[in-house]
Amino acid sequence: MDGSTKPMSNSQRAVQELRRLIFSGELGAGSDHLESELALRLGMSRTPVREAALTLAAQGLVEMRPRKGVRILALSPDDMRDIYDVLTELESLSAENAARMGYSEAELSELAKAINDMDGALAGEDLEAWAIGDNQFHSELVRLGKNSRVQAIAAMMVDQVRRARAMTLQFRPLPLKSNEDHRGVLEAIRAGDADEARRIHYAHRTHAKDMLLGILEKYRLLHL
Amino acid sequence: MDGSTKPMSNSQRAVQELRRLIFSGELGAGSDHLESELALRLGMSRTPVREAALTLAAQGLVEMRPRKGVRILALSPDDMRDIYDVLTELESLSAENAARMGYSEAELSELAKAINDMDGALAGEDLEAWAIGDNQFHSELVRLGKNSRVQAIAAMMVDQVRRARAMTLQFRPLPLKSNEDHRGVLEAIRAGDADEARRIHYAHRTHAKDMLLGILEKYRLLHL
DNA sequence: TGCGCGCTTTATGTATGCATTAGATTATGC
DNA sequence: GCATAATCTAATGCATACATAAAGCGCGCA
Numbered sequence: 229m230d231g232s233t234k235p236m237s238n239s240q241r242a243v244q245e246l247r248r249l250i251f252s253g254e255l256g257a258g259s260d261h262l263e264s265e266l267a268l269r270l271g272m273s274r275t276p277v278r279e280a281a282l283t284l285a286a287q288g289l290v291e292m293r294p295r296k297g298v299r300i301l302a303l304s305p306d307d308m309r310d311i312y313d314v315l316t317e318l319e320s321l322s323a324e325n326a327a328r329m330g331y332s333e334a335e336l337s338e339l340a341k342a343i344n345d346m347d348g349a350l351a352g353e354d355l356e357a358w359a360i361g362d363n364q365f366h367s368e369l370v371r372l373g374k375n376s377r378v379q380a381i382a383a384m385m386v387d388q389v390r391r392a393r394a395m396t397l398q399f400r401p402l403p404l405k406s407n408e409d410h411r412g413v414l415e416a417i418r419a420g421d422a423d424e425a426r427r428i429h430y431a432h433r434t435h436a437k438d439m440l441l442g443i444l445e446k447y448r449l450l451h452l
Numbered sequence: 453m454d455g456s457t458k459p460m461s462n463s464q465r466a467v468q469e470l471r472r473l474i475f476s477g478e479l480g481a482g483s484d485h486l487e488s489e490l491a492l493r494l495g496m497s498r499t500p501v502r503e504a505a506l507t508l509a510a511q512g513l514v515e516m517r518p519r520k521g522v523r524i525l526a527l528s529p530d531d532m533r534d535i536y537d538v539l540t541e542l543e544s545l546s547a548e549n550a551a552r553m554g555y556s557e558a559e560l561s562e563l564a565k566a567i568n569d570m571d572g573a574l575a576g577e578d579l580e581a582w583a584i585g586d587n588q589f590h591s592e593l594v595r596l597g598k599n600s601r602v603q604a605i606a607a608m609m610v611d612q613v614r615r616a617r618a619m620t621l622q623f624r625p626l627p628l629k630s631n632e633d634h635r636g637v638l639e640a641i642r643a644g645d646a647d648e649a650r651r652i653h654y655a656h657r658t659h660a661k662d663m664l665l666g667i668l669e670k671y672r673l674l675h676l
Numbered sequence: 677t678g679c680g681c682g683c684t685t686t687a688t689g690t691a692t693g694c695a696t697t698a699g700a701t702t703a704t705g706c
Numbered sequence: 707g708c709a710t711a712a713t714c715t716a717a718t719g720c721a722t723a724c725a726t727a728a729a730g731c732g733c734g735c736a
Contacts, residue, residue, distance in 0.1 A: 237689065262717065273691045274718090282503055286510030288601075295698055295717055310599040313549075317541040325537075375534040377512075381605055461719065486687065497721045498688090519687055519728055 238272045242280030245270055250289060250300055251390050257302035257452055266298065287384050302451040303392055305444045309437065311385045316433035318382050319366060322373025324426035327417045331372065336418065338368045343410050350407060355397055362403075365410055369429070372417070392452035399443045406436070462496045466504035469494055474513060474524055475614050481526035481676055490522065511608050526675040527616055529668045533661065535609045540657035542606050543590060546597025548650035551641045555596065560642065562592045567634050574631060579621055586627075589634055593653070596641070616676035623667045630660070 236244075246266070249255045267277045281298045284290045291299045303311075342365035349357035363386070370382045409432035416425035443449070460468075470490070473479045491501045505522045508514045515523045527535075566589035573581035587610070594606045633656035640649035667673070 239689075264717075275690050275692090278718090279503070279506055279689095282506050283510055286507055288604075294719085297717080307600075310601045313545060313599060314542065314601050314605065317545050318538065321537060321541050375537060376531075377534045377538050377609070380512075381538065385601070463719075488687075499720050499722090502688090503719095518689085521687080 237276070239276040239279045242266075242270055242272065242276045243283055246277075246280055246284060247289070247387075250284075251387075253391065255300045257300055257391060260293075260297040260299050262297040288388050301388075303388065304451055305441060305449075308389060308392060308444065308452075309441060311389050312433065312437035312440065315366075315382060315385050316430060316437065318378045318385075319370060319373075319433060320426045320430040322370045322375065322378055322382075323413055323417065323429040324422045325374060326369065326372035327420055327422040327425040329372065329374065330420060331417065333418075335372075336414065339365060339372065339414055339417070342368055343407065343414060346403075346407055346410065350402065350404065353402070358403065359393070359397055362406070369413070392449075395449065395452055396440060396443050399447060400439060406432070409435075462500040463503045466490075466494055466496065466500045467507055470501075470504055470508060471513070471611075474508075475611075477615065479524050481524055481615060484517075484521040484523050486521040512612055525612075527612065528675055529665060529673075532613060532616060532668060532676075533665060535613050536657065536661035536664065539590075539606060539609050540654060540661065542602045542609075543594060543597075543657060544650045544654040546594045546599065546602055546606075547637055547641065547653040548646045549598060550593065550596035551644055551646040551649040553596065553598065554644060555641065557642075559596075560638065563589060563596065563638055563641070566592055567631065567638060570627075570631055570634065574626065574628065577626070582627065583617070583621055586630070593637070616673075619673065619676055620664060620667050623671060624663060630656070633659075 246255070255261060263274045263278055263281065266281075267274045270277060281290060281292055285292050285298075289301060291301055293299060342361050345364065346358050346361035349355070349361055367382070367386070370379050373379075409428060412428040413425055413432065416422075416428055470479070479485060487498045487502055487505065490505075491498045494501060505514060505516055509516050509522075513525060515525055517523060566585050569585035569588065570582050573579070573585055591606070591610070594603050597603075633652060636652040637649055637656065640646075640652055
């Protein structure tokens with residue numbers, strides 16, 4: 229019973245595959261690639277590749293420059309700050325709105341599960357697993373905020389910092405405080421305290437941003 | 453000496469022209485249009501039109517549905533609330549950051565000019581002119597916030613509500629309070645008071661949002 | 677008369693070819 | 707030897723052709 233037997237357009241496949249290649253680092257940050265190269269690599273003609281590139285360009289993952297090919301965008305520390313600032317604002321709004329929705333415990337179970345997963349990961353000092361839980365927490369939080377634009381934008385921003393996050397994960401201190409914050413946000417949402425949910429999450433994101441920028445500076449990671 | 457003699461790709465022209473057709477209402481909200489129709493209308497082949505449609509789809513202005521053509525997206529009151537919430541957050545962040553930059557009077561002149569323009573427009577009860585000044589103020593504020601992602605996102609959101617704004621403009625009360633708010637934001641930025649700039653702008657946007665949603669409800673404007 | 681089946685129509689998704697022109701390369705004059 | 711112009715190369719932007727598959731249509735049958 230494989231539900232995935234839906235046929236998919238080459239164009240969509242190209243988007244998916246290019247995203248994978250970018251996130252995995254197979255297409256390095258800052259590297260250029262001709263449309264024809266990529267088409268060859270993906271086993272299709274230039275047309276769907278070009279459409280995919282256009283889509284990814286609109287999402288801020290690549291840049292299309294005439295005659296230079298498709299450039300995988302690199303991020304400077306300033307870019308990271310900008311992106312984290314956006315995420316801070318929009319996720320805090322989501323936390324606030326989520327707290328106002330009067331969610332049942334069942335509806336908050338995904339959020340709670342993400343937190344538990346992170347606790348487990350921390351106990352085993354498994355940073356990889358922790359990062360998955362963290363992503364889960366943040367995307368679920370945004371989902372609970374019930375604002376489709378915020379969801380779309382947050383997803384885009386997360387995509388843009390994906391590589392950098394993977395890179396810096398190894399350098400960051402064990403995120404003990406982070407888990408505390410997450411619990412605080414969940415508690416505030418449970419309690420329906422919108423201001424408190426926003427406040428805690430805002431502080432959490434701001435703290436995470438400062439830490440990340442500190443790492444970038446400390447290790448001179450200038451373009452990821 | 454017309455500097456605009458740069459040749460422009462048909463694809464870009466298509467984006468420009470489709471945007472114009474959408475904003476002017478010539479392509480009505482909710483209407484469907486075949487790629488071939490649009491190509492004929494713009495005097496080019498389907499390829500650049502399709503690329504343009506893809507770009508506009510990524511920006512949330514249209515939707516591409518197989519065999520149904522390109523649909524001009526309509527906005528529900530919920531959509532409006534979502535969009536204004538995003539704008540509220542990101543512009544407030546911009547105001548805060550702008551206040552921290554220590555801008556000179558010269559650098560704030562555009563903002564001041566927009567406010568003066570609005571005053572003039574209000575004196576003459578020229579709502580059209582006031583709206584232009586208002587757009588100018590908000591986009592300049594975002595520019596002063598110096599966050600390229602915020603700028604891009606805010607521009608997208610503004611585009612999405614463009615039609616609706618034009619529509620509701622005639623129904624809204626004369627924006628006297630609005631101008632007061634604008635002055636307050638400028639003053640706070642001048643004074644370098646980031647918290648105050650954020651606070652005033654946040655309240656300003658929240659108020660504008662509530663008024664707009666009130667109008668939509670009052671006049672039963674359900675999809676613009 | 678209502679329903680289902682297959683045919684037709686047609687819009688899209690994709691491949692392909694070609695004109696254009698930016699950028700590289702080579703040739704040339706000083 | 708260096709700067710500049712002429713030439714060449716090749717990647718893109720676009721038009722076009724076509725296969726595919728979905729929507730509509732009509733026809734036959736119950």
